[in-house]
Amino acid sequence: SSNPNLLQANLSPTSNKSLVMNIANFGSMTFKLFDDLAPRTTQHWETIVGNNELSNTKFYRIAKSGASDFVIQGGRNGVPSSLGRFDDEFNTNLQFVSTGLLAMAKSTDDTNDAEFFVTGDSTRFLDFQHSIFGVLTDGEEVRQAIQHSRASGDGPPPSDIVITNMRSEEHTSEL
Numbered sequence: 001s002s003n004p005n006l007l008q009a010n011l012s013p014t015s016n017k018s019l020v021m022n023i024a025n026f027g028s029m030t031f032k033l034f035d036d037l038a039p040r041t042t043q044h045w046e047t048i049v050g051n052n053e054l055s056n057t058k059f060y061r062i063a064k065s066g067a068s069d070f071v072i073q074g075g076r077n078g079v080p081s082s083l084g085r086f087d088d089e090f091n092t093n094l095q096f097v098s099t100g101l102l103a104m105a106k107s108t109d110d111t112n113d114a115e116f117f118v119t120g121d122s123t124r125f126l127d128f129q130h131s132i133f134g135v136l137t138d139g140e141e142v143r144q145a146i147q148h149s150r151a152s153g154d155g156p157p158p159s160d161i162v163i164t165n166m167r168s169e170e171h172t173s174e175l
Contacts, residue, residue, distance in 0.1 A: 069120025
């Protein structure tokens with residue numbers, strides 16, 4: 001369906017891990033990872049996070065689509081991780097139907113590594129173009145503050161937005 005109101009994310013099982021992203025002067029965002037639906041992508045991400053390869057990286061792109069929020073994009077900005085690139089991973093149960101979806105940013109097909117974006121709205125035209133591997137469960141106000149740090153258009157934020165660190169956590173409760 002092209003109507004995002006007809007679609008709803010199912011956040012189970014509860015054994016999936018969470019990713020906590022701390023952003024200087026903004027706060028933190030927590031994402032529930034889709035270990036069960038995108039296992040290769042989440043394993044890659046958990047490894048580079050565990051290796052501390054994403055500490056002190058930045059949100060380097062803020063994009064709006066007209067008057068609507070589009071994405072905030074961050075990570076290593078073209079600098080490869082120790083693991084290098086991997087192929088796209090798509091799941092029919094994961095589509096860009098809402099705000100707060102965590103997905104891999106890439107230059108072309110099958111070039112995923114250490115860059116990501118978080119959606120600011122439903123972006124259905126991205127379905128099966130980028131690997132979705134998580135959803136924002138806490139910190140929507142932080143996502144909005146980063147998104148709105150740029151008044152319009154598509155480009156870098158007006159000043160550096162630093163991701164001081166990230167960590168993966170076991171998830172043990174219902175969301």
